[in-house]
Amino acid sequence: MDIAHRTTDQQTPAEQRRRELLEAADRVVLRDGPKASMNAIAAEAGITKPILYRHFGDKGGLYRALATRHTDALLDALRAALDAPADRRRRVESTLDTYLASIEAMPQVYRFLMHPAEEPHQNEQGFDVGRHSAPLLRRMGEELGQVIAERVDLGPAAEAQARIWGHGIVGMMHAAGDWWLGERPCSRAELVRSLADLLWGRLAEADDRADGPGF
Amino acid sequence: MDIAHRTTDQQTPAEQRRRELLEAADRVVLRDGPKASMNAIAAEAGITKPILYRHFGDKGGLYRALATRHTDALLDALRAALDAPADRRRRVESTLDTYLASIEAMPQVYRFLMHPAEEPHQNEQGFDVGRHSAPLLRRMGEELGQVIAERVDLGPAAEAQARIWGHGIVGMMHAAGDWWLGERPCSRAELVRSLADLLWGRLAEADDRADGPGF
């Protein structure tokens, strides 16, 4: 038995193989998009389908393994930005920038993680199943942005700012609503109040806790 | 020709038929979730597949038509809340509440619009977001919520507030990032600055425009 060796060698053969398969899958998915089939992935890895299923169970398992690698990296980067020594405002900006820089640097990975079910076949007019949410959120964001631009005096660069805020506020509403609908951690009124408070700048007003480095 | 009649009757037979089909599709989709097959929808409508394809082109067309009906209703409700005569804070709360009440009242519709590719039971073609990207957003939201709870002094009901803010801020970042990545309307630095400004309460500070009713 060379298990002792393996631990020093850092990898059992199965894990090694699994990593190779994941890397092949990664290549295919980032090249062909989410429509990549198990057959294509297997071919890229130089093997055939059943082996993939032995390693990952089903397609969801493969996806999960694939997603985990990328999300862990992103989360680590975000935690680092969030923990850096600086004042709160700077930390917030740094975290935002880290996230945006990540998705900017690897847009294929981002689209794979966030919009997996796109473009099933190349027709004109790229709408398809799974894209419904995006149009709705986009429309809400754009409309809110226009309302803000029309009614709020934001000084210079007002339009750009208003659109950003529109999409940001809509996203805030959507994500909080989605989470709340699933977990029901509080009443609707409380949720509304908290979100409105957030928009009203209580994040800036709140004091740091006495025992921490502040946020 | 009875086109004159049709215009007074408001509907040509084709449109009438289309509406019936859409209603049948709606029933099936809201009952079976997004995994509803074209066959099932056709059966519910009392006909067979090719007719659906003649009316809607492909499955995406059907879903799009279906989604449009619901999103239009939601957008109308939101616009009404946004336009109601009241001060800005009240209007914001009212809009948030309208949205949340809507998704609370019709969760099946909401899940269809926002999480089209869910329902774990067997056989999901293409990769699935709901299972994996949602986890990413949820994890980010929860972690941020914890960080806020640990470091910011929010007074009573701090934990609940912190979690809400965590998810809300993450959602804001995600939606704004997604939109920005697609349209590139400004530099990354501008986006970061605008979002941080939003979190810093500039929405509350800004004055109303002179020519409007205010937001």
Add this chain to the structure above:
DNA sequence: GCAGTATGTTACTTGCGGTAACACCAGTCT
């Protein structure tokens, strides 16, 4: 009668996820 168009059908193709069933090839136990 005859062309045109809308409505409907059955029967098919294509492609996917997923699964048997079998084959090969280490090492291991007796």
Add this chain to the structure above:
DNA sequence: AGACTGGTGTTACCGCAAGTAACATACTGC
């Protein structure tokens, strides 16, 4: 040595869903 075991690999198949002919039947206007 020879049977046992576990991992790697294969071919060939199932079931199911999207999408598409090709054909059949009405109803219209000329």
